[in-house]
Amino acid sequence: xxxxxxxxxxxxxxxxxxxxxxxxxxxxxxxxxxxxxxxxxxxxxxxxxxxxxxxxxxxxxxxxxxxxxxxxxxxxxxxxxxxxxxxxxxxxxxxxxxxxxxxxxxxxxxxxxxxxxxxxxxxxxxxxxxxxxxxxxxxxxxxxxxxxxxxxxxxxxxxxxxxxxxxxxxxxxxxxxxxxxxxxxxxxxxxxxxxxxxxxxxxxxxxxxxxxxxxxxxxxxxxxxxxxxxxxxxxxxxxxxxxxxxxxxxxxxxxxxxxxxxxxxxxxxxxxxxxxxxxxxx
Numbered sequence: 001x002x003x004x005x006x007x008x009x010x011x012x013x014x015x016x017x018x019x020x021x022x023x024x025x026x027x028x029x030x031x032x033x034x035x036x037x038x039x040x041x042x043x044x045x046x047x048x049x050x051x052x053x054x055x056x057x058x059x060x061x062x063x064x065x066x067x068x069x070x071x072x073x074x075x076x077x078x079x080x081x082x083x084x085x086x087x088x089x090x091x092x093x094x095x096x097x098x099x100x101x102x103x104x105x106x107x108x109x110x111x112x113x114x115x116x117x118x119x120x121x122x123x124x125x126x127x128x129x130x131x132x133x134x135x136x137x138x139x140x141x142x143x144x145x146x147x148x149x150x151x152x153x154x155x156x157x158x159x160x161x162x163x164x165x166x167x168x169x170x171x172x173x174x175x176x177x178x179x180x181x182x183x184x185x186x187x188x189x190x191x192x193x194x195x196x197x198x199x200x201x202x203x204x205x206x207x208x209x210x211x212x213x214x215x216x217x218x219x220x221x222x223x224x225x226x227x228x229x230x231x232x233x234x235x236x237x238x239x240x241x242x243x244x245x246x247x248x249x250x251x252x253x254x255x256x257x258x259x260x261x262x263x264x265x266x267x268x269x270x271x272x273x274x275x276x277x278x279x280x281x282x
Contacts, residue, residue: 007068015191050078064089064198073128090141097123108252147211151187161243176246178219183211183250186270208256
């Protein structure tokens with residue numbers, strides 16, 4: 001299949017490109033840096049300039065377009081009208097930040113969308129993109145709403161904060177009491193799901209939460225890492241956000257598990273793999 005990946009040179013996008021290339025698909029990567037993690041076709045350009053998008057994709061068609069780096073409505077209005085002429089299958093990476101703030105958990109896909117103070121304008125912008133995308137009746141799409149993404153080569157200082165602090169025998173700050181319950185998504189799971197949907201021949205307009213089966217408190221997450229590396233954490237409870245906000249943020253993955261028959265990686269197993277890959281000294 002001919003697949004265009006918008007982004008494709010960081011974290012999950014890089015892994016998606018590698019997976020699709022290994023499966024034998026014809027992958028094109030579009031980004032500002034003009035780089036890709038494998039030997040594939042690269043188009044260098046700025047998606048924020050509509051004329052650049054039009055000229056870059058003139059006379060081109062794709063079986064699927066995967067959008068890893070669409071963040072706001074302005075970008076959507078420049079790119080999606082072009083994309084609908086180039087493909088019938090579009091995968092948009094949105095976020096769980098689009099859901100309306102609530103005390104009812106776990107959140108599933110039927111939960112109201114709206115403002116969540118935890119995520120500020122980021123969630124509102126992603127929601128505007130989702131609503132705009134839904135206005136294109138002829139385009140089949142899958143909207144993915146991943147929870148906190150963790151895993152190998154993570155450029156966000158999320159789980160890495162705890163690994164680094166404990167491995168260096170430093171104090172680990174935790175906001176509040178650390179009892180907030182969270183959902184996580186391993187980057188490998190998200191990349192596999194993206195590649196599955198991108199290569200599917202089923203016509204659809206779906207929205208999916210993407211998160212592992214398990215829920216865990218911030219303190220429990222720290223305890224898991226502590227057990228894996230064999231060091232007891234020196235916790236300091238503070239009144240500021242540290243890596244993860246001390247606010248419940250967990251979700252249901254039943255829909256995507258049922259539709260794709262997908263089995264998510266266990267939290268401990270994924271953290272062990274991460275430790276072996278990114279932190280353990282040979």
